[in-house]
Amino acid sequence: MQELDVAFDLFDKGEFQQAEEIYLSCLRSIPDKTSTSYKAALNGLGYVKSFQGQFGKATVYYQELLEISKRESNLKEEAMALHQLGMVERMAGNYQLAADFFATEGEIWARHFPDFYVGFAANFYERGSIAIKEKKYTEATILLNQSLEYAVLAESLVAQGCAYRGMGELGVVTSQFNEAENAFQKALSAFKEAEDRVAVEEIQGLLELHGDEVSKEGEA
Numbered sequence: 001m002q003e004l005d006v007a008f009d010l011f012d013k014g015e016f017q018q019a020e021e022i023y024l025s026c027l028r029s030i031p032d033k034t035s036t037s038y039k040a041a042l043n044g045l046g047y048v049k050s051f052q053g054q055f056g057k058a059t060v061y062y063q064e065l066l067e068i069s070k071r072e073s074n075l076k077e078e079a080m081a082l083h084q085l086g087m088v089e090r091m092a093g094n095y096q097l098a099a100d101f102f103a104t105e106g107e108i109w110a111r112h113f114p115d116f117y118v119g120f121a122a123n124f125y126e127r128g129s130i131a132i133k134e135k136k137y138t139e140a141t142i143l144l145n146q147s148l149e150y151a152v153l154a155e156s157l158v159a160q161g162c163a164y165r166g167m168g169e170l171g172v173v174t175s176q177f178n179e180a181e182n183a184f185q186k187a188l189s190a191f192k193e194a195e196d197r198v199a200v201e202e203i204q205g206l207l208e209l210h211g212d213e214v215s216k217e218g219e220a
Contacts, residue, residue: 004040011048012198020048034068039077046084055092059085079108079119086126095130102127117154121147125162132170140170161190161199165206172210180210 007022026041042061049058062084069077086101102123109119128143144166151159164187171180184207191199 004037004044007041007044011044011051016048016052020045023048034072039065039068043084046088050088050091055088058088062088075108075112076116079105079113082108083119083122083126090126090130090133093133095133099127099130102130117150118156118159121150121154121156121159121163123147124150125159125166128163128166129169132166132173135173137170137174140166144170157190157194158196158199161187161194161196161203164190165199165203168203168206177210181207184210 003022003026007019007026010016010019010022023041023044027038027045030038030041032038042065046058046061046065049055049061062081066078066081066085069075069081082101082105086098086105089095089098089101106120106123106127109116109123113119124143124147128140128147131137131140131143144163147166148160148163151163164183168180168183168187171177171183184203188200188203188207191203
């Protein structure tokens with residue numbers, strides 16, 4: 001549906017309210033509640049609500065996706081819905097609940113889709129992000145390196161950029177600022193090549209934010 005493309009472009013530009021209105025209109029107009037378009041609208045609404053900080057509403061949309069995938073016995077879509085639910089809980093600061101979702105997701109990839117490398121990359125990235133928040137820095141290092149390994153296998157520039165971004169964030173919280181800058185620069189390169197404008201702007205902001213810290217470490 002063309003409307004879904006328009007809504008995604010609006011979301012990508014940060015125009016969440018307009019994107020939400022189009023996604024909701026799509027949900028109302030799609031008769032087949034198991035169609036690809038209906039699922040895409042649910043997923044889009046989940047993202048909108050997540051980035052608006054309305055995590056409870058985001059969970060409702062992703063739970064519906066999870067229920068559809070279970071009814072259809074579609075394990076790949078079930079794992080993806082679990083990943084989205086984990087992402088929402090991670091953003092909400094509910095780290096244990098998020099970790100539980102990611103653990104279940106990871107079990108599906110390992111048991112049924114061992115070659116779905118991008119799924120593993122995203123899963124390890126999220127788990128690494130949680131480990132950083134919980135100050136489990138050794139665990140975070142292991143998880144983010146695993147994320148990068150799978151991202152390379154998947155030949156996914158976006159997944160590689162995410163792994164490097166996580167490594168940069170780890171470097172910042174552990175005061176390894178030169179390592180952080182190096183990781184952020186690699187993330188920036190990957191996101192630029194992937195033409196992910198939002199991610200590029202985010203990394204540029206992180207580099208500007210921590211530039212002084214990098215300079216001070218170099219002078220030490």
